[in-house]
Amino acid sequence: MKNPSSQTNVAIIGGGLAGLSLACLLSRDNIPVTLVEKEDYPRHKVCGEFISRESMDFLIRTGIFEKENNYPLIDRFELVFPNGKVHTCDLEPGGIGISRFTLDHKLYQLALNSGVNIINKDKANTITRQENGEFQIELKSGKQLISKVAVIAAGRRSTSLYKDSKPKADRLSWFGVKYHIDLPMDIDLIRIMMFEGGYAGVSAVEDGRYCFCYLAKSKYLKKFKGNIDRFEEGLLRKNPEIDKLLNQRTIIDGPFTTSGFHFGYKQIEKDDLLFCGDASGFIPPLTGNGMSLAFRNAVNLHPLLVKYFNGEINWEKLKADYRKYGDGYLEKRISSGEFLQNLALDPGIFIQTILSGSMTLFPFMLKQLSKKATGKPF
Ligand SMILES: Cc1cc2nc3c(=O)[nH]c(=O)nc-3n(C[C@H](O)[C@H](O)[C@H](O)COP(=O)(O)OP(=O)(O)OC[C@H]3O[C@@H](n4cnc5c(N)ncnc54)[C@H](O)[C@@H]3O)c2cc1C
Known part of the structure; x- marks a missing residue:
C-alpha cells in the first residue's frame, strides 16, 4: 500500500536555525508550514556558539x-x-x-507552540516539481509531502537534495x-x-x-x-x-x-527552490556570523512569502526580490568573511608570525574587516 501524502503551503527541509525561525515566523502569520528534520532535539551541533x-x-x-x-x-x-x-x-x-543544544531546542519548542507541523527523525530524500507546479518531497520513512513552496534549509551539506550550482570539488x-x-x-x-x-x-x-x-x-x-x-x-x-x-x-x-x-555563497533560488541559511552559502566562522545570517535569511524571506500567499505579489516577483537580497547583500557578507579568513590563514604560518611582530597595522585591518563582515541589527 502506498504511504499517504500530506499537503502544506510551505515545506521546509531542515530544522536548524534558518528552517525553524522561518517556520515560526510563517506559522505566526497563519501560513501552513511543515518542517522536516532528520535528527531529534535537543542535540549538540558543531559550532563556536x-x-x-x-x-x-x-x-x-x-x-x-x-x-x-x-x-x-x-x-x-x-x-x-x-x-x-x-x-x-x-x-x-x-x-x-549560547549552546546549540539550548538554542535549537528553544526554537524547536517555539515552532511547535506557533503551530508548525514538525516531522523529525525523518529525512527528505528527494524533491521533484510536479506538472501542476507543486513540489513532491519523498521522505526516508516512505511518507510523501506535497507543498506549494519548498525551502531548503538543510545546512551546508544539503547537496544530496539538489545540484549545487557551484560545485566545490576543486x-x-x-x-x-x-x-x-x-x-x-x-x-x-x-x-x-x-x-x-x-x-x-x-x-x-x-x-x-x-x-x-x-x-x-x-x-x-x-x-x-x-x-x-x-x-x-x-x-x-x-x-x-x-x-x-x-x-x-x-x-x-x-x-x-x-x-x-x-565556504562561499551558493544560491538563494534555483529551479523554483528557495534556499535559506547555510544552504544558500556558508560564511567562515571566524567572525561568528553564520547563525545571524541564518536568522536574517529567514527574516528576509518571511514577508515575501506572506505577500505571495496573500496575493500581493506573484511568484516571479518573490523570486526576484529574494534574489536581490541573496545576490546583493548576502553574497557580499559571505565574501567579506572569506576575505578575512584568507587574510588570517592563506599567507601561511610564516607571514602570520611576521604580522604578529608588527602590532599596529594588522589589528587595525582586522577591526575594519570585522565590522564589514558584521551587519546592522534586524
Ligand atoms: C566549526 C564551526 C564553527 C562555527 N561557529 C560559529 C559561531 O561561533 N557563530 C556563528 O554565528 N556561526 C558559527 N558557525 C556557523 C553556524 O553553525 C551555521 O551558520 C548555522 O548553523 C546555520 O544554520 P542552518 O539552519 O542554515 O543550518 P544547520 O544548523 O546546519 O541546520 C540544518 C539542519 O538540516 C537538517 N538536515 C540536513 N539534511 C536534511 C534532510 N535531507 N532532511 C531533513 N533534515 C535535514 C540537519 O540535521 C540540520 O539540523 C560555525 C560553523 C562551524 C562548522
Missing part, C-alpha cells in the same frame, strides 16, 4: 531570548597568533554565548570539532587562536560552560590519519596558548565533529 549582536533584536522579538543578559555577553576579543603572542581589542558590536574541504569544557577564563572574552591550517575559538556559553571549537583544512587531519587526539597533540599544541588551554580544561561534553564543508 558565539552569536554576533546584530541578532539581538530578532532574538528578543521572537521570544528566543527573554532578556539579553540571560546569557554571557561577550565584548572583549583576543587574537592569539600561532607563536602564542596575544593581541587584545574591543569587540564591536560583540555577541552572546576546493579544499574543512573539518570542525567542538567541546564543552570547564576553564578558568573571563566570561566576557572570546579568544581566537590561530594554528597551522586552521583556528580555534573559545568563549562562554550558559551554565558556566565554555565552548572550545576549532576548524582546519582536512588535509592537515589526514597527516594524523584522521585521529583527533593526535591532531591536537601534534598540531594544536604547537600554539603555546592552545597548549595551556588543553592542559587547563576539563571536558564536559564532546568531541563532536563535522567534516567535508566549504
Whole structure:
C-alpha cells in the first residue's frame, strides 16, 4: 500500500536555525508550514556558539531570548597568533554565548507552540516539481509531502537534495570539532587562536560552560590519519596558548565533529527552490556570523512569502526580490568573511608570525574587516 501524502503551503527541509525561525515566523502569520528534520532535539551541533549582536533584536522579538543578559555577553576579543603572542581589542558590536543544544531546542519548542507541523527523525530524500507546479518531497520513512513552496534549509551539506550550482570539488574541504569544557577564563572574552591550517575559538556559553571549537583544512587531519587526539597533540599544541588551554580544561561534553564543508555563497533560488541559511552559502566562522545570517535569511524571506500567499505579489516577483537580497547583500557578507579568513590563514604560518611582530597595522585591518563582515541589527 502506498504511504499517504500530506499537503502544506510551505515545506521546509531542515530544522536548524534558518528552517525553524522561518517556520515560526510563517506559522505566526497563519501560513501552513511543515518542517522536516532528520535528527531529534535537543542535540549538540558543531559550532563556536558565539552569536554576533546584530541578532539581538530578532532574538528578543521572537521570544528566543527573554532578556539579553540571560546569557554571557561577550565584548572583549583576543587574537592569539600561532607563536602564542596575544593581541587584545574591543569587540564591536560583540555577541552572546549560547549552546546549540539550548538554542535549537528553544526554537524547536517555539515552532511547535506557533503551530508548525514538525516531522523529525525523518529525512527528505528527494524533491521533484510536479506538472501542476507543486513540489513532491519523498521522505526516508516512505511518507510523501506535497507543498506549494519548498525551502531548503538543510545546512551546508544539503547537496544530496539538489545540484549545487557551484560545485566545490576543486576546493579544499574543512573539518570542525567542538567541546564543552570547564576553564578558568573571563566570561566576557572570546579568544581566537590561530594554528597551522586552521583556528580555534573559545568563549562562554550558559551554565558556566565554555565552548572550545576549532576548524582546519582536512588535509592537515589526514597527516594524523584522521585521529583527533593526535591532531591536537601534534598540531594544536604547537600554539603555546592552545597548549595551556588543553592542559587547563576539563571536558564536559564532546568531541563532536563535522567534516567535508566549504565556504562561499551558493544560491538563494534555483529551479523554483528557495534556499535559506547555510544552504544558500556558508560564511567562515571566524567572525561568528553564520547563525545571524541564518536568522536574517529567514527574516528576509518571511514577508515575501506572506505577500505571495496573500496575493500581493506573484511568484516571479518573490523570486526576484529574494534574489536581490541573496545576490546583493548576502553574497557580499559571505565574501567579506572569506576575505578575512584568507587574510588570517592563506599567507601561511610564516607571514602570520611576521604580522604578529608588527602590532599596529594588522589589528587595525582586522577591526575594519570585522565590522564589514558584521551587519546592522534586524
Ligand atoms: C566549526 C564551526 C564553527 C562555527 N561557529 C560559529 C559561531 O561561533 N557563530 C556563528 O554565528 N556561526 C558559527 N558557525 C556557523 C553556524 O553553525 C551555521 O551558520 C548555522 O548553523 C546555520 O544554520 P542552518 O539552519 O542554515 O543550518 P544547520 O544548523 O546546519 O541546520 C540544518 C539542519 O538540516 C537538517 N538536515 C540536513 N539534511 C536534511 C534532510 N535531507 N532532511 C531533513 N533534515 C535535514 C540537519 O540535521 C540540520 O539540523 C560555525 C560553523 C562551524 C562548522
